[in-house]
Amino acid sequence: MTKGKLSDRQRRMLDFIRHFSDENGYPPSIRDIGKAVGISSTSVVNYNLNRLVEEGYLRRDQNVSRGIRLSEKLTRATQQVVDTLRIPLVGRIFASEPVPLPSTDSLMFGVDEAIEITRDMIPSSGEGLFALEVKGDSMIDAMINDGDIVVMKQDLEWRNGDMVAVWLVDREETTLKHIYREGNRIRLQPANPTMPPIYINDPKNLQVQGKVMLVVRQLQ
Amino acid sequence: MTKGKLSDRQRRMLDFIRHFSDENGYPPSIRDIGKAVGISSTSVVNYNLNRLVEEGYLRRDQNVSRGIRLSEKLTRATQQVVDTLRIPLVGRIFASEPVPLPSTDSLMFGVDEAIEITRDMIPSSGEGLFALEVKGDSMIDAMINDGDIVVMKQDLEWRNGDMVAVWLVDREETTLKHIYREGNRIRLQPANPTMPPIYINDPKNLQVQGKVMLVVRQLQ
DNA sequence: ATTCTATGGGAACATCCGTTCTATGTCAAG
DNA sequence: CTTGACATAGAACGGATGTTCCCATAGAAT
Numbered sequence: 001m002t003k004g005k006l007s008d009r010q011r012r013m014l015d016f017i018r019h020f021s022d023e024n025g026y027p028p029s030i031r032d033i034g035k036a037v038g039i040s041s042t043s044v045v046n047y048n049l050n051r052l053v054e055e056g057y058l059r060r061d062q063n064v065s066r067g068i069r070l071s072e073k074l075t076r077a078t079q080q081v082v083d084t085l086r087i088p089l090v091g092r093i094f095a096s097e098p099v100p101l102p103s104t105d106s107l108m109f110g111v112d113e114a115i116e117i118t119r120d121m122i123p124s125s126g127e128g129l130f131a132l133e134v135k136g137d138s139m140i141d142a143m144i145n146d147g148d149i150v151v152m153k154q155d156l157e158w159r160n161g162d163m164v165a166v167w168l169v170d171r172e173e174t175t176l177k178h179i180y181r182e183g184n185r186i187r188l189q190p191a192n193p194t195m196p197p198i199y200i201n202d203p204k205n206l207q208v209q210g211k212v213m214l215v216v217r218q219l220q
Numbered sequence: 221m222t223k224g225k226l227s228d229r230q231r232r233m234l235d236f237i238r239h240f241s242d243e244n245g246y247p248p249s250i251r252d253i254g255k256a257v258g259i260s261s262t263s264v265v266n267y268n269l270n271r272l273v274e275e276g277y278l279r280r281d282q283n284v285s286r287g288i289r290l291s292e293k294l295t296r297a298t299q300q301v302v303d304t305l306r307i308p309l310v311g312r313i314f315a316s317e318p319v320p321l322p323s324t325d326s327l328m329f330g331v332d333e334a335i336e337i338t339r340d341m342i343p344s345s346g347e348g349l350f351a352l353e354v355k356g357d358s359m360i361d362a363m364i365n366d367g368d369i370v371v372m373k374q375d376l377e378w379r380n381g382d383m384v385a386v387w388l389v390d391r392e393e394t395t396l397k398h399i400y401r402e403g404n405r406i407r408l409q410p411a412n413p414t415m416p417p418i419y420i421n422d423p424k425n426l427q428v429q430g431k432v433m434l435v436v437r438q439l440q
Numbered sequence: 441a442t443t444c445t446a447t448g449g450g451a452a453c454a455t456c457c458g459t460t461c462t463a464t465g466t467c468a469a470g
Numbered sequence: 471c472t473t474g475a476c477a478t479a480g481a482a483c484g485g486a487t488g489t490t491c492c493c494a495t496a497g498a499a500t
Contacts, residue, residue: 007447024281025289027246029487041449046488048447061244065285065456065487069245116338118304121438140412143363143437163439192360217363217435218341219383227477249457261479266458268477285457285486 152210
């Protein structure tokens with residue numbers, strides 16, 4: 001195994017592959033590469049591609065057109081990799097209405113409105129996250145202000161102490177509270193320690209709509 | 221231009237294209253898509269791809285295998301190349317102490333403790349930013365909780381309505397309040413609208429130590 | 441000189457893959 | 471009912487593309 005330096009050709013091939021992929025959104029074919037680097041024979045391109053695979057510069061998928069992918073090191077060096085999450089901003093949250101949940105539409109497509117946060121802000125996987133803008137002063141007992149952005153996770157599971165968005169059926173009201181299961185009843189505790197809790201005895205009266213993961217307040 | 225809604229199929233196709241590209245480094249072929257979405261006919265896949273092009277969701281290159289590329293909006297959701305700011309976490313903020321300001325040391329040298337935020341969260345240049353962790357319940361009148369992270373800007377300038385960190389000399393107390401100049405006196409207004417303001421008549425009694433740009437609360 | 445190995449070239453081949461054509465079904469408008 | 475736009479299916483065609491085989495060249499090792 002010649003674990004050696006790359007030939008000039010191979011260097012130009014790598015360069016072209018990167019450039020081409022960047023330009024077109026898909027990798028070049030063998031003949032594309034040959035034309036760009038000045039190799040008339042597809043077998044020679046194929047040969048050098050295999051050499052590059054051996055050297056660890058790229059991976060190939062057999063019998064797949066354009067089945068070339070640059071190795072991690074190379075893509076790293078090229079594109080700036082920042083671990084961020086793009087979270088769709090699916091609506092506003094009012095006390096008088098249930099929380100607008102993300103539709104499949106808004107999750108996948110044309111959401112112009114979104115917030116971008118670094119991944120280390122949220123420990124979990126990033127699945128099922130969506131963001132809401134808080135309107136009005138009704139959430140001040142959750143220490144959340146008008147204009148704040150709440151990042152929530154659509155998740156049926158919750159544990160004691162989680163802050164969740166709940167819809168109180170009989171009051172027709174959405175609130176953000178810390179939730180605790182206490183025997184047969186459920187305690188909803190405001191984040192503001194000076195405010196009293198709410199107790200829910202009938203589980204049907206309470207719909208947990210999401211778990212609050214992050215609150216962001218932009219002041220300027 | 222038929223600017224209509226996407227069918228469920230088309231939605232799944234887009235979803236698959238994104239996942240496949242992400243997974244393999246190159247786009248799927250028509251038959252790949254068909255198999256994944258459950259379409260036996262290549263012409264139907266082709267038909268729907270063309271619809272998606274019309275709707276602006278992707279671009280195609282004719283007669284090129286895997287010549288599919290997601291449109292800008294969609295790729296943005298996939299790849300995350302974002303401008304981020306690394307802000308040093310220089311200390312904790314107590315009500316009983318002045319705000320710890322960043323020393324030249326901490327600015328120059330590797331502060332392991334830092335938070336990373338996307339640049340769009342803070343409109344200004346990013347100069348003079350530093351972060352503090354709030355300890356204790358003393359900032360609840362600013363709607364800021366124990367454990368919250370406050371991103372501040374070291375800045376002598378402030379304008380009416382800014383939220384600032386001030387050191388009240390006679391009270392020996394740090395608070396976060398909205399600040400207003402009212403004639404000869406200064407009004408410090410809690411963010412919580414239910415709480416009363418403080419009035420400062422002697423300017424020497426007040427030291428503005430920074431302007432609050434962002435508040436982040438991680439719940440989980 | 442001979443042999444071996446690495447590299448390059450050309451052509452044939454098989455398959456991959458986009459394109460196109462025809463047929464079918466649905467549904468709302470006329 | 472008829473018509474036309476729209477969506478789906480299947481099949482066939484042809485170009486795109488990876489693979490393979492044979493041969494040539496150059497340089498190093500024997």
